[in-house]
Amino acid sequence: xxxxxxxxxxxxxxxxxxxxxxxxxxxxxxxxxxxxxxxxxxxxxxxxxxxxxxxxxxxxxxxxxxxxxxxxxxxxxxxxxxxxxxxxxxxxxxxxxxxxxxxxxxxxxxxxxxxxxxxxxxxxxxxxxxxxxxxxxxxxxxxxxxxxxxxxxxxxxxxxxxxxxxxxxxxxxxxxxxxxxxxxxxxxxxxxxxxxxxxxxxxxxxxxxxxxxxxxxxxxxxxxxxxxxxxxxxxxxxxxxxxxxxxxxxxxxxx
Numbered sequence: 001x002x003x004x005x006x007x008x009x010x011x012x013x014x015x016x017x018x019x020x021x022x023x024x025x026x027x028x029x030x031x032x033x034x035x036x037x038x039x040x041x042x043x044x045x046x047x048x049x050x051x052x053x054x055x056x057x058x059x060x061x062x063x064x065x066x067x068x069x070x071x072x073x074x075x076x077x078x079x080x081x082x083x084x085x086x087x088x089x090x091x092x093x094x095x096x097x098x099x100x101x102x103x104x105x106x107x108x109x110x111x112x113x114x115x116x117x118x119x120x121x122x123x124x125x126x127x128x129x130x131x132x133x134x135x136x137x138x139x140x141x142x143x144x145x146x147x148x149x150x151x152x153x154x155x156x157x158x159x160x161x162x163x164x165x166x167x168x169x170x171x172x173x174x175x176x177x178x179x180x181x182x183x184x185x186x187x188x189x190x191x192x193x194x195x196x197x198x199x200x201x202x203x204x205x206x207x208x209x210x211x212x213x214x215x216x217x218x219x220x221x222x223x224x225x226x227x228x229x230x231x232x233x234x235x236x237x238x239x240x241x242x243x244x245x246x247x248x249x250x251x252x253x254x255x
Contacts (some may be wrong), residue, residue, distance in 0.1 A: 004233040012156035015091030017048040019188035023221035036077035064117030074124040084128035113155035161196030169241030184247025213248030
C-alpha cells in the first residue's frame with residue numbers, strides 16, 4: 001500500500017501485465033487512480049486487467065519496441081483516461097548472452113524495448129503530461145549503473161535509460177518531472193524464469209541472489225512500486241533527474 005493518494009489521477013504503466021509494472025498498476029489503483037494497463041499483446045493485457053479486478057483499469061495493449069506501438073499505446077491511454085498525469089515506463093526485457101553470442105536481432109530487441117520504447121512513449125505522452133504538469137518514472141536497473149557479466153546489451157540499454165532520464169529532466173523542467181528507479185534482483189517472473197529456474201541448481205541460484213546484496217534478500221515488486229509512487233506524488237515535487245537505487249545495497253560497494 002502507498003501512503004499517497006492518487007484519487008482522480010490518470011496513469012499509464014507500460015509493461016504492466018507482469019512484474020514490477022503489474023505491482024505498480026495495482027498500487028496506483030488501490031490509491032484511487034485510473035490506470036491504463038499495457039502488455040505487448042491484447043491477450044496479456046486483458047489477462048492483467050482481469051487479475052487487477054478494478055473498474056479503474058483500462059487496457060492499452062501494444063509493443064513499445066517500435067514508434068508505431070508507442071504511439072498507439074499512449075493514444076489509447078489518453079483517450080480512455082481523458083488525459084494523463086503520470087507515465088511509468090516499466091516495459092523491459094533482458095538477455096543473458098555472452099558478448100560473442102550477441103546478434104543484431106538480440107541487440108535490437110533489447111535496446112528497442114528498454115531504451116527506444118522509454119523515449120518514444122514519453123515523447124508521445126508529452127503534450128498530455130505538459131497539460132497536467134505531470135510526472136514520469138522510468139524503470140532502469142542497477143545494471144544501468146554498474147557492469148555485469150553476460151548482460152552487456154541489457155547494461156547498455158539501462159545505462160541509456162539512466163542518462164536519458166537526466167537529459168529529459170533538464171529539458172522538461174519545470175513543467176514535467178522525470179526520474180528513474182534502479183532495482184536490483186527483484187522477485188519477478190523474469191528473474192524466476194530466466195535466472196533461477198534456468199540454473200543448474202535453482203535452489204543454489206536463489207541462495208546466491210539473496211547473498212549477493214548486503215541486505216541478503218530479494219526485493220519484492222511492491223517495494224519498487226512504492227518507490228515509484230513516491231516519486232510521482234506531491235511529496236516529491238522538488239525531485240527530478242534522479243536515479244534511485246533499490247537493490248539491497250548491491251551497488252554500494254564491495255567488502
